[in-house]
Amino acid sequence: MNITDYLLKSQVDDDSLVLITQKEEHSYRDLKNATANLVDTFQSLGIHAGDRIGILGRNSLFWVASYLATMKIGAIAVPFATKIPVNEITDQIEQTGCKALCVEKLLYKRYATKLPESLLVIEEGRLNKSHHVLAGTALEFDKNQDAAWMLTSGTTGKPRIVRITHLNIQANTDSIIQYLELNRHERMMTILPFYYCFGTSLLHTHLKVGASLILGDSIAFPEKILDLMEEKACTGFAGVPTTFQIYLRNSTFPKRKLPTLKKIQQAGGKLSTVLIKELIQTRPQTKIYIMYGQTEATARLSYLPPELLKTKLNSIGRGIPNVELKVVNKDGNEVKPEEIGEIIARGKNISPGYHNNPQANAEKFTDNALKTGDMAKVDDEGFIYIVDRKDDFIKSYGNRVSSQKIEACILEQDEVMAVAVIGVPDPLRGEAIRAFVVLRPNAAITKQEIISHCMKQLARYMIPRDVIFTSDLPTNQHGKVIKSKLKE
Numbered sequence: 001m002n003i004t005d006y007l008l009k010s011q012v013d014d015d016s017l018v019l020i021t022q023k024e025e026h027s028y029r030d031l032k033n034a035t036a037n038l039v040d041t042f043q044s045l046g047i048h049a050g051d052r053i054g055i056l057g058r059n060s061l062f063w064v065a066s067y068l069a070t071m072k073i074g075a076i077a078v079p080f081a082t083k084i085p086v087n088e089i090t091d092q093i094e095q096t097g098c099k100a101l102c103v104e105k106l107l108y109k110r111y112a113t114k115l116p117e118s119l120l121v122i123e124e125g126r127l128n129k130s131h132h133v134l135a136g137t138a139l140e141f142d143k144n145q146d147a148a149w150m151l152t153s154g155t156t157g158k159p160r161i162v163r164i165t166h167l168n169i170q171a172n173t174d175s176i177i178q179y180l181e182l183n184r185h186e187r188m189m190t191i192l193p194f195y196y197c198f199g200t201s202l203l204h205t206h207l208k209v210g211a212s213l214i215l216g217d218s219i220a221f222p223e224k225i226l227d228l229m230e231e232k233a234c235t236g237f238a239g240v241p242t243t244f245q246i247y248l249r250n251s252t253f254p255k256r257k258l259p260t261l262k263k264i265q266q267a268g269g270k271l272s273t274v275l276i277k278e279l280i281q282t283r284p285q286t287k288i289y290i291m292y293g294q295t296e297a298t299a300r301l302s303y304l305p306p307e308l309l310k311t312k313l314n315s316i317g318r319g320i321p322n323v324e325l326k327v328v329n330k331d332g333n334e335v336k337p338e339e340i341g342e343i344i345a346r347g348k349n350i351s352p353g354y355h356n357n358p359q360a361n362a363e364k365f366t367d368n369a370l371k372t373g374d375m376a377k378v379d380d381e382g383f384i385y386i387v388d389r390k391d392d393f394i395k396s397y398g399n400r401v402s403s404q405k406i407e408a409c410i411l412e413q414d415e416v417m418a419v420a421v422i423g424v425p426d427p428l429r430g431e432a433i434r435a436f437v438v439l440r441p442n443a444a445i446t447k448q449e450i451i452s453h454c455m456k457q458l459a460r461y462m463i464p465r466d467v468i469f470t471s472d473l474p475t476n477q478h479g480k481v482i483k484s485k486l487k488e
Contacts, residue, residue, distance in 0.1 A: 001143045003166040004072040007173075008032065012184045012210025019061055020187075020214045020232060026061045028210070031068075034061055038069035038102070038122070045100065045120050049074030049141065052096050052149065056080045056089070056111070057104030059194050059215045062124045064203065066102035067148075067194070071166070074141045077148040079195035081477035082107060086114045093119065096149055096161060096355070143167040149355060150197055152295050161355040162295045171348035172298040173204040175321040179303055180263065180289065186211035187260075188236040189229050191219050191243070196478045198268050201299035202238055219243055219479060222251035226258075233260040240268030242418065242479040244275055249417045249440055254282045267291040267300070269480055270386055272408040273314050280309060292316035292386070296370050298349040301325060302384060315383045316376075323347035327378045337380045340387055343372040392483065394423035395430050397461040403483075406464065409457045410435060410450060415443035420473050420481045421464070432465040436486055438472060 014029035047053065053070040055077060057063045070077040078096045080089060082104075089111055093101065100120035103111070108123050115121065147166045151159040176182075188206050190213045192199035206213050214232045216225045219239070229237065239247070244266060247253040264279070264286055271279075271290065279288055287306040293299045302325060304317030319325040326334055327341040335341035346369045353361040364371050375393070376386045388402040395401070403421040410419045418438040423431030437450065447467040454463050474485040 001166050001170070002072065002074075002139055002141060003147050003169050004035070004068045006166075006170055007068065007204060007207045008035075010184065010208060010210030016184070016210060017212045018207070019064065020212055021060075022217075022228060024061075031061065031065060034065035035068045035072065038065050039072050041122060042069060042073055042075070042100070045122075047073065047075055047100055047120070049139075051075045051099040052078050054078045054080055054093055054096065054098040054101040054103075055195070056082065056101060056107055057124065058082060058217075059190060059199070060104065060124075062102070062104065063194055066122075067203075070102075071147045072139065074139060074145065076146050079148070079150065079200070081151070081195055082193070083477060086111055090114055090116070092151065092159075141166060143170075144352070148200075150200070150295050151195075160357055160360055162351050163353060163355055164298055164351055168298040168349050168351060169204060171322060172201065172300055173208050175323065175349065176201060176205045176300050177209060178321050179305075180205070180265070182206070182209045182211065184210040186236055186263075187214060187232060187234045188212070188238070189214050189216055189225065189232075189234040190238070191216040191225055192238060192240070193477065196268075197295045197299045198238065198240070198293070198478070201293075202265075219246065222247050222253065226251065226253060226256055229258060229261070230256070234258075235260055236263045236265070237261060238265035238267075240479045241266070241271045241275070242475060242481075244271060244279060245418045248275060248278050248282065249414075254278070258283075261286050264288045265291060267293055268478060270316075270404055272404075272411045274408060274412045276309070276313060290316060292374075292384075294370070294372055296351045296364065296372075297323075297345055297347070298351065300349070301343075301345050301347075301372075304383075308383075312379075312383050315379075315385050318382055318384065319345075319347075323349060325384060327376050327384060335378060338377055340375055340377055342390065343374045343376050343384065343386075345370040345372060394421075394433060396423070396433060397429055399459075399461045401433070401462050406433060406435065406454065406458065406462055409454055410437065410464075412457070413445060413450065413453055415440050415445040416450070418473055420483060420486060422483050422486050424466075424487070426465070429461075429465070433462065434466040434468065434486075435464040436468050436470050436473060438470060 018028045019026040053075050055066045067077050102122045105124040143166050146163050148164045150162045290304040292302045302317045324346045326344045329341045350370045353365050373390045376384050388404050392403045406421045407419045417440045420436045424434050426432035450467050474482045
């Protein structure tokens, strides 16, 4: 199979728009031509199947064409995050063994002097112009051959290199299209970067159905994004928890009508119950999909149907089509309702493992299954409820405490915009609970008022010892809070 051919084989007319920005519009014909040009460029540079090609840039026609052209020739696409230090980029290029790098013109100026001399650099705008037709060369590869290497979000340390095969992408894309009921009329507002697996899944699914993606600049400018959503009549919007914390509590999103918005997708971490309720209240006519996944699953593992959002509040749902999820105890046996265990996943979307990391492979992948590291409960209908990350539990007064439960309690206070809870060493408690809180502009709430609220809602051993006000929380390139940095 060839995953590029699969993604571009929709029934949509080539003149239909695929990528839309504030200033530019690109058709499927433009994308196919740009991809063909890059295929020709790669081949002229002696790049072959199995070689690794890095991609460094913001969401754009160049990024998408680089990604598709790489997989078209059987090379391995390696997307890099854009806002990390120069030394980290060079380390990751070395770690992944990239032979070439497709780089956005603006970013090339930032990194040029630090890139390895042996690296072949394809700068945006400097392509070997080709008149070849993309579909003219039928290249077939083993479905289990690596198509992309995705670097994990790395909230705890150095990112791992997740191997994603042609089959992984096809399986996950087909499943997501099925449960979201996507079609060529979708116009997805895309603020998540394509180098992040959630963002990549938006790209895969909308290309496959021949839909359009509207490219927003950044999550950091919500009013600009909301204006663009209205102007371009977007039908879809997707984000991680920090996205909705900002849009619900520090933007005009709750007041905007957005009449064309039909679907909202949320993944990339657990959204607190109070914010889910606010989202339902804000967008009563919009289908809201609460989803769960991991990079090692090519993005998606489960979803909660919108019609069950109120009756199964706080659940991540059940496995997506063709994915089996189980919650098991330490002996590997399925837990009974309300018992806590680890989520284990099986399906054709599960990565074959990490590149050059046998120890992590042994810990994470066993018996063709993915051990997610997420601890959860299951109700009597099979719906799953995440309790916390295995590594994020706090041991307070001998009790195992979910940091997410405390965070959800603090977020019930309207003046709080974001919160992260960690455990810190304490001679009496074992671990004391510390809450880092970001307040809304002009908020007047005090630390003691936050603690008092927790005392009314939570058990004594779950009450924060400390509340620290901060202007922001440390996050990775995907908007996930890096709790390890809070512990430093």
